[in-house]
Amino acid sequence: MANTFVKIASNTLTATTSSVTFSSIPQTYTDLVLKISARDNNGSNWGGGYLRFNGDSTSGNYNGIQLAGLGSSVSNSTGSGSWGTNYMLAGRANGGTSTSNTFGNSEIYIPSYTSTTTQKIVSSNDTTENNATSALMAIVAGIWLSTAAITSIEVLTPGALYQINSTFTLYGIKKD
Amino acid sequence: MTTAIEVNCATGEVVERPLTAEELAQRDADVAAFAAQKHEEEVAAQAAAEAKAALLTKLGITEDEAKLLLA
Numbered sequence: 001m002a003n004t005f006v007k008i009a010s011n012t013l014t015a016t017t018s019s020v021t022f023s024s025i026p027q028t029y030t031d032l033v034l035k036i037s038a039r040d041n042n043g044s045n046w047g048g049g050y051l052r053f054n055g056d057s058t059s060g061n062y063n064g065i066q067l068a069g070l071g072s073s074v075s076n077s078t079g080s081g082s083w084g085t086n087y088m089l090a091g092r093a094n095g096g097t098s099t100s101n102t103f104g105n106s107e108i109y110i111p112s113y114t115s116t117t118t119q120k121i122v123s124s125n126d127t128t129e130n131n132a133t134s135a136l137m138a139i140v141a142g143i144w145l146s147t148a149a150i151t152s153i154e155v156l157t158p159g160a161l162y163q164i165n166s167t168f169t170l171y172g173i174k175k176d
Numbered sequence: 177m178t179t180a181i182e183v184n185c186a187t188g189e190v191v192e193r194p195l196t197a198e199e200l201a202q203r204d205a206d207v208a209a210f211a212a213q214k215h216e217e218e219v220a221a222q223a224a225a226e227a228k229a230a231l232l233t234k235l236g237i238t239e240d241e242a243k244l245l246l247a
Contacts, residue, residue: 009185017181018195018203024186048210057202070221087206089213136217159207161178170185 005033010169016041019156020168025113027149029172032110034153037103037167038093042160045098046128046136049091049106052154053120053144059086064122064142070135088142090124091155093162098135103166104128113150120144178203 006029009022025032040047062085094104106126112118124140144150155168180199182191195203232239 009183009188011181011183011190013181015179015192017179017192019180021180021182022185023182024184026185044214050206050210068217070217070224085209087209156203156206158203158210168183170183 004172004174006172006174008032008170008172010167012167013162013164016161016163018161019154020162021152021154022168022170023152025151025153025170026172027114027151029114029174030112031173032113032150032153033171033173034091034106034108034110034155035167035169035171036091036093036106036108036155038091038106038157039095039098039103039163039166040093040157040160041096041163042157043097044095047093047095047104047160048157049089049093049104049126050087050156050158051090051108051122051142052087052156053146053150054148054152055154056144056146057086061145062086062088062142063145064088064090064140066138066140068136068138087156088122088140088144090122090126090140090142092126092128092136092138093157093166094128096160098128099131102129102131110150110153115147116149117147119147120150 011020042048066089090108091106092104094102104127106124108122108124110120110122113120122142126138128136178195179192180195232242
């Protein structure tokens with residue numbers, strides 16, 4: 001049972017940016033947790049949220065399943081077809097038309113990130129609540145089809161910019 | 177100018193830099209993929225909402241009455 005939650009690095013934006021990358025991630029923890037509170041400027045109530053590991057944007061190297069609550073409806077989708085093949089869909093932000101001064105809330109759990117024998121499974125809980133009729137809540141189960149240890153994580157919003165005061169924090173979890 | 181931020185976890189250094197040509201091309205590709213994915217999500221949500229409305233009509237009950245039944 002993990003009993004240590006250590007902040008590795010954190011960044012709060014003072015200017016807009018397309019992505020935030022945590023590089024040279026220490027290989028001394030058991031698992032990683034990435035917490036994101038973000039808003040972007042895309043033309044929707046909920047924004048993007050992609051993850052890439054170790055700079056890998058090779059098509060076919062990612063897959064996943066998403067269960068989403070959209071407004072009052074529920075939908076599910078898989079990472080085949082139009083999304084998820086060269087990125088992991090996780091870490092959603094509130095979009096540009098969401099209620100002002102609201103930020104999405106995401107927690108992404110990455111177990112056994114230092115393993116060099118297993119592919120990397122990721123779970124993500126994303127909410128973009130903004131006290132409006134249009135909002136998204138998503139649970140994602142993703143996989144990076146690589147046995148490489150994770151040394152960097154890029155968080156990006158496609159075609160938009162993360163807004164000022166968006167915060168990205170990486171934690172390490174270690175057993176005794 | 178579109179920028180990217182890199183946080184070096186080993187040194188704590190934070191660097192803000194412009195995207196490379198390769199990164200800009202990848203960003204353009206990501207935009208297209210994301211637009212397609214959002215469209216899928218919105219179509220799925222619309223289909224679910226229409227199916228729910230049709231079922232309520234068939235049953236002759238309101239949404240609040242349905243929630244009461246399921247409570």
